[in-house]
Amino acid sequence: MNVELIAVGTEILMGNIVNTNSAFLAAQCAKYGLSCLYQSVVGDNAERIEEQLRIAISRSDMVIMCGGLGPTKDDMTKEVAAKVMEQELVLYEASLESIAAYFAQRKIEMTANNNKQALLPKDGIILTNNNGTAPGCIMEKNGKSVILLPGPPNELIPMWKESVVPYVEDKIHATIYSKLVKISGVSESKIATMIADLIDNQSNPTIATYAKVNEVHIRVSAKAEDESAAKKLVKPIVKELKNRFGNYVYTTDEDTTLEKSVVDLLIGNDLTVGTVESCTGGLLAGRLINVPGVSDAFKSGLITYSNKAKRKFLGVKKSTIEKYSAVSAETAEEMVRGLHGINKADVIVATTGYAGPDGGSDDKPVGLVYIGCYVCGKIQVREYRFKGNRSKVRDSAVAAALEFMRECILEYYSEKTFGSNDR
Amino acid sequence: MNVELIAVGTEILMGNIVNTNSAFLAAQCAKYGLSCLYQSVVGDNAERIEEQLRIAISRSDMVIMCGGLGPTKDDMTKEVAAKVMEQELVLYEASLESIAAYFAQRKIEMTANNNKQALLPKDGIILTNNNGTAPGCIMEKNGKSVILLPGPPNELIPMWKESVVPYVEDKIHATIYSKLVKISGVSESKIATMIADLIDNQSNPTIATYAKVNEVHIRVSAKAEDESAAKKLVKPIVKELKNRFGNYVYTTDEDTTLEKSVVDLLIGNDLTVGTVESCTGGLLAGRLINVPGVSDAFKSGLITYSNKAKRKFLGVKKSTIEKYSAVSAETAEEMVRGLHGINKADVIVATTGYAGPDGGSDDKPVGLVYIGCYVCGKIQVREYRFKGNRSKVRDSAVAAALEFMRECILEYYSEKTFGSNDR
Numbered sequence: 001m002n003v004e005l006i007a008v009g010t011e012i013l014m015g016n017i018v019n020t021n022s023a024f025l026a027a028q029c030a031k032y033g034l035s036c037l038y039q040s041v042v043g044d045n046a047e048r049i050e051e052q053l054r055i056a057i058s059r060s061d062m063v064i065m066c067g068g069l070g071p072t073k074d075d076m077t078k079e080v081a082a083k084v085m086e087q088e089l090v091l092y093e094a095s096l097e098s099i100a101a102y103f104a105q106r107k108i109e110m111t112a113n114n115n116k117q118a119l120l121p122k123d124g125i126i127l128t129n130n131n132g133t134a135p136g137c138i139m140e141k142n143g144k145s146v147i148l149l150p151g152p153p154n155e156l157i158p159m160w161k162e163s164v165v166p167y168v169e170d171k172i173h174a175t176i177y178s179k180l181v182k183i184s185g186v187s188e189s190k191i192a193t194m195i196a197d198l199i200d201n202q203s204n205p206t207i208a209t210y211a212k213v214n215e216v217h218i219r220v221s222a223k224a225e226d227e228s229a230a231k232k233l234v235k236p237i238v239k240e241l242k243n244r245f246g247n248y249v250y251t252t253d254e255d256t257t258l259e260k261s262v263v264d265l266l267i268g269n270d271l272t273v274g275t276v277e278s279c280t281g282g283l284l285a286g287r288l289i290n291v292p293g294v295s296d297a298f299k300s301g302l303i304t305y306s307n308k309a310k311r312k313f314l315g316v317k318k319s320t321i322e323k324y325s326a327v328s329a330e331t332a333e334e335m336v337r338g339l340h341g342i343n344k345a346d347v348i349v350a351t352t353g354y355a356g357p358d359g360g361s362d363d364k365p366v367g368l369v370y371i372g373c374y375v376c377g378k379i380q381v382r383e384y385r386f387k388g389n390r391s392k393v394r395d396s397a398v399a400a401a402l403e404f405m406r407e408c409i410l411e412y413y414s415e416k417t418f419g420s421n422d423r
Numbered sequence: 424m425n426v427e428l429i430a431v432g433t434e435i436l437m438g439n440i441v442n443t444n445s446a447f448l449a450a451q452c453a454k455y456g457l458s459c460l461y462q463s464v465v466g467d468n469a470e471r472i473e474e475q476l477r478i479a480i481s482r483s484d485m486v487i488m489c490g491g492l493g494p495t496k497d498d499m500t501k502e503v504a505a506k507v508m509e510q511e512l513v514l515y516e517a518s519l520e521s522i523a524a525y526f527a528q529r530k531i532e533m534t535a536n537n538n539k540q541a542l543l544p545k546d547g548i549i550l551t552n553n554n555g556t557a558p559g560c561i562m563e564k565n566g567k568s569v570i571l572l573p574g575p576p577n578e579l580i581p582m583w584k585e586s587v588v589p590y591v592e593d594k595i596h597a598t599i600y601s602k603l604v605k606i607s608g609v610s611e612s613k614i615a616t617m618i619a620d621l622i623d624n625q626s627n628p629t630i631a632t633y634a635k636v637n638e639v640h641i642r643v644s645a646k647a648e649d650e651s652a653a654k655k656l657v658k659p660i661v662k663e664l665k666n667r668f669g670n671y672v673y674t675t676d677e678d679t680t681l682e683k684s685v686v687d688l689l690i691g692n693d694l695t696v697g698t699v700e701s702c703t704g705g706l707l708a709g710r711l712i713n714v715p716g717v718s719d720a721f722k723s724g725l726i727t728y729s730n731k732a733k734r735k736f737l738g739v740k741k742s743t744i745e746k747y748s749a750v751s752a753e754t755a756e757e758m759v760r761g762l763h764g765i766n767k768a769d770v771i772v773a774t775t776g777y778a779g780p781d782g783g784s785d786d787k788p789v790g791l792v793y794i795g796c797y798v799c800g801k802i803q804v805r806e807y808r809f810k811g812n813r814s815k816v817r818d819s820a821v822a823a824a825l826e827f828m829r830e831c832i833l834e835y836y837s838e839k840t841f842g843s844n845d846r
Contacts, residue, residue: 015450
């Protein structure tokens with residue numbers, strides 16, 4: 001089934017916002033086996049929306065439009081789509097009541113123009129909006145569908161999951177089940193090589209890789225008559241991926257981030273944690289603290305960007321910095337010991353490196369980072385060489401530090417190996 | 424002049440990457456007075472690229488395509504565009520030499536398929552790529568232009584600025600000059616009200632606003648026969664905006680971020696700085712340390728997320744936390760004093776708040792944040808109420824802290840007011 005996405009909104013056309021909705025919808029289409037061949041963006045202009053929709057519906061089985069469902073005159077996606085799909089818009093009392101309830105709950109006065117949002121296609125399928133005022137809808141004609149979704153991502157995403165996915169599954173007479181295998185600590189090219197045979201032989205389930213900052217996500221999706229049959233197809237591939245990548249697979253749960261997997265590991269083992277950062281300057285603690293509930297584990301963090309602060313707060317020796325420089329395994333180790341002396345956390349992680357643009361030398365170039373990790377008595381230090389600008393080096397170092405923490409904690413608790421591959 | 428953007432790349436169609444190139448190009452088109460009425464995305468498929476390009480060229484004066492200029496068989500944008508524009512591709516020796524030089528400089532072996540990248544339209548305009556191997560090009564036919572740019576943003580952006588902007592200015596027989604007025608600390612809706620008269624009366628220069636996290640950027644762009652005439656048109660509007668928003672305008676320099684403006688202020692006044700973070704948990708220090716050269720100013724930072732850490736490291740009183748809670752002006756003030764006692768920095772900033780999803784109460788809801796700022800002897804604390812999820816509350820708090828630091832430092836050094844408006 002061919003699908004086309006049309007995002008409606010002058011703010012995208014003007015470059016005011018980035019079109020993340022289309023990226024979300026495109027990834028979802030891939031997940032559900034829908035071939036998305038075109039994406040487009042048009043402004044809030046009836047004539048051009050109509051033109052674009054007519055082109056799309058002529059060449060695709062399904063058109064997903066987002067944006068332009070608001071209460072103002074500028075919002076005209078629904079009106080134009082109804083015209084193209086030859087549907088009459090009528091007032092849906094139930095939708096009007098939900099909109100009124102939405103305002104009442106938030107103690108905001110509902111204005112008359114919100115009534116417009118309850119005008120919906122007479123023969124359409126109405127998609128309830130539990131997170132905003134604009135209902136979505138689906139119109140069908142000659143075996144083709146146009147799906148209208150609201151523009152705000154916090155309304156679009158739940159509506160997609162709650163209402164559109166079941167519709168799509170019904171259309172394709174199949175259930176799609178997929179798992180996301182998230183890997184950290186193995187390079188994208190290495191992963192590509194290691195799963196080339198699986199990729200070459202894929203049909204159902206399909207296997208798709210997504211590169212993130214120092215992570216790769218592999219989506220395994222299967223199509224079957226029901227969920228249990230689809231699950232059966234996905235399971236052996238996920239198992240095979242786990243075998244190949246060992247503990248580098250940090251989760252197969254869609255909503256678990258790398259930092260959450262680390263915090264879960266800390267809390268699950270009753271471990272406290274402390275961070276001491278030079279080049280990452282707070283970003284590592286910042287990511288850990290993005291996990292709700294981290295307060296049970298996080299003892300304290302220090303940002304010692306200057307050599308003076310490293311010496312004063314952590315007791316890093318002057319001779320260590322002079323002999324090995326502040327960016328060295330030796331300094332990283334003394335930073336770890338220094339913070340442990342202060343807060344006695346079970347796990348301590350330290351970063352020191354050259355993020356650029358200045359600093360560094362031929363010998364120790366920009367991108368060189370040392371990460372030290374202490375877990376219950378044992379310190380390990382690892383050297384990394386990252387590429388990119390200051391911001392990229394710092395983000396990579398944070399991701400690497402999280403991954404290294406996982407490795408060290410898992411190593412401490414078990415003899416499980418981290419896959420058989422080198423890093 | 425009507426412009427249309429076509430991004431070519433299966434990775435965008437699959438939702439693997441977000442289409443930031445189109446956002447960049449769209450904002451640039453707005454800046455240069457080009458009406459961008461459509462954007463689209465197609466995969467690496469000759470037939471569909473051709474179809475999309477024919478539609479685009481039929482309804483627009485200029486089509487800007489990006490992606491698909493690489494050396495592999497999948498890269499076919501140039502071949503398809505040459506067919507549509509009826510141009511012959513010939514080998515450009517100069518381009519071949521640049522590509523060879525690019526590889527030689529990086530000590531990488533050049534493969535035969537890179538020759539393909541030096542095949543360029545015989546009657547086209549060649550756009551040199553100083554940051555990669557794929558040259559861009561411009562083809563013209565019947566007064567219409569197709570501009571081909573490489574996909575990687577670090578190649579596309581410089582090529583746009585160096586080569587396409589002069590071409591566009593030549594086309595529109597004018598020079599465009601623009602200034603970006605960056606404002607922090609005033610809400611978007613307040614700004615909209617305060618510049619409504621300017622927006623209503625705009626023609627040349629044009630005025631466009633862009634909302635960022637706790638910031639609003641206003642772009643003032645003028646069109647004139649030469650740069651000096653265009654500058655003359657922009658100057659009075661920028662002056663008027665500065666008058667209206669006073670010191671809330673933190674820069675009119677395109678490349679200066681809010682954190683850079685704060686670090687410049689610190690270094691310019693020989694001030695040292697320290698951070699002590701609870702809810703922002705390192706992100707504030709992380710943003711300050713993203714500014715190269717910050718080491719001259721940054722003394723040290725502490726992350727005291729738990730009450731215990733606030734008491735132990737900063738000496739926040741047990742009675743203060745019990746009476747006012749850890750999220751209070753009183754705690755923020757004691758956090759500031761605590762770090763000052765440790766590192767004696769000239770400027771200290773502290774954050775404490777409920778980022779959610781847990782914590783908070785009717786009285787002190789999620790989103791409530793106190794920021795304390797000390798500048799050379801004087802402490803001020805301000806209360807904020809932010810909306811959104813955990814991550815949004817934290818990002819907003821960081822932006823607000825940076826802005827508050829600016830205010831406090833400027834207040835200390837001068838009697839300049841922060842505009843006449845309330846916040």
